[in-house]
Amino acid sequence: MTAQKPGPTTAHEEVDTWAMAPSQVRSFIDRVRAETDEQAAPGQRIQYGQDSGEQYLRVHHPPQGETRGLVVLVHGGLWRAELTLDMMTPSAVALAEDGWTVANIEYRRKGSGDDVRDSAEDLIRAIDEVRSALPGLEDAPRRLLGHSVGGTLAFGLAASRPFDEVIMVGAVCDLPGAAFAGLGGGSIAEFCGGGPDAAGDIYAAVDPLTLLDRIGSTTIRLVHGEDDDRIPPVQSRRLYRRATAHGRECSLDLVPGAGHFAFLDPASEPWGVATRSLRSD
Template identity: 35%
Template sequence: MTGASTDPVERITYGDDPSQFADLHLPEGEPRGVVVVIHGGFWLAQYDYTLGTPLARSLAADGWAALNLEYRRVGNGGGAPTTFDDVAAGIDLLAGPELDLDTTTVVTLGHSAGGHLAAWAASRGRFPQWQGGVDVTHVISQAGVLDLVAADADGLGGGAVAGFLGHTPGPADAPLDPMQQVPLDQPLWCVHGTDDGNVPISQSERYVAAATAAGASAELVTIEGGDHFTLIDADSEAWAQTLGILDTIG
């Protein structure tokens, strides 16, 4: 486990809205790669990038360049497709020549609704409106909402999925739903606590089963006794295990 660093932080904007920015945390020396941190909160405006700040600091201390991404959420101009537009544009910040970052390894790491967006970002190149200059190479989903149809049927977040999409999810939402984008071309890890009362572990279990059956590289990392927020506690064993996954990447 790695504690918080005193890393330099640069705020970069990618649009005119107050939520269109990202904080870039840099390590000492050459980065091992880039991790894009995407916070959760059922896509709602009351949850923001500060949820990801401790993780970004820990990642920088562990040698990674960490882009802690903010985006428009439901209640401040977000929802579909605006939130997806923002995540795509935020990731493409990494291609800016002024940053001088090696994008050979770009990992999206997202928690809860951010896990949904992290997995979605790996498939965005399949759709012309979201194709960009930076490819995602690996995905780590922390208690991610990876099956929008099942999440809505289960009433997760008090109807958060329908609120985010603007309607009940279905086949027409395939470009937005990780489960309907199986198989991904990139390896994906689902880190999930067995005692998660916000996003049940069945979300990750079903996704990994479908992905591996389709020939994709997907792995379930179970945190025994872990709840929803254990995974984003930078002092937790769950976070140490997530850093361990990253050690296998770069």
């Protein structure tokens, strides 16, 4: 499915979010966060591991008190240490204001983890800690949203713990294929301990195409910018074809004109496409 082409209605029109270079990401995030409610932005910090700098999450509660359920956010960044959960803070605040309890997870990346399996393990530990720290959400809706490789990791979490829906935004859906293509300047192979031929077991532990049979009844929503030159849309198309061929409940939205980073701004129309199901409950 192709979404309607977004118009120039974002609050951040002065930033070209459609074709943003990686060097602009940090300044863009800082600018979006500057317009985020300063009282809401920090969130409730919860530690779930011994690494205080990496193994923690921030919970953002609905300001009105009553919650619609739990949304878990997983940031991307191709496991680069300098790209943190701050990437998703504006989204976390926006979803909390819309009535969701939001858990924004940090996890081990390059410099703190051995390989991608540490990242995947951290997400499982984090969600188990959320369940313990936030009782009362057992019967509430539970959703996952991950951007870029955060979508990859979110899919792996859905294969390990029950969720109603996983939303994968500009995600790496075929991890071996992404490594062979050299996406991310070799970052994938670097944090997977080598190429797919040399480290196939590591790739298989987190690759969505491999984990598809373990996803259970979780609904899969794929959202990708048609102009994404970082993680090309063919990545989402591959998982969509595989999932639908296996009878999984899966949808694909391709957003015309949107690049990889457009979805990080909750004032943008691409973000609205990505979170449509979260606003329809």
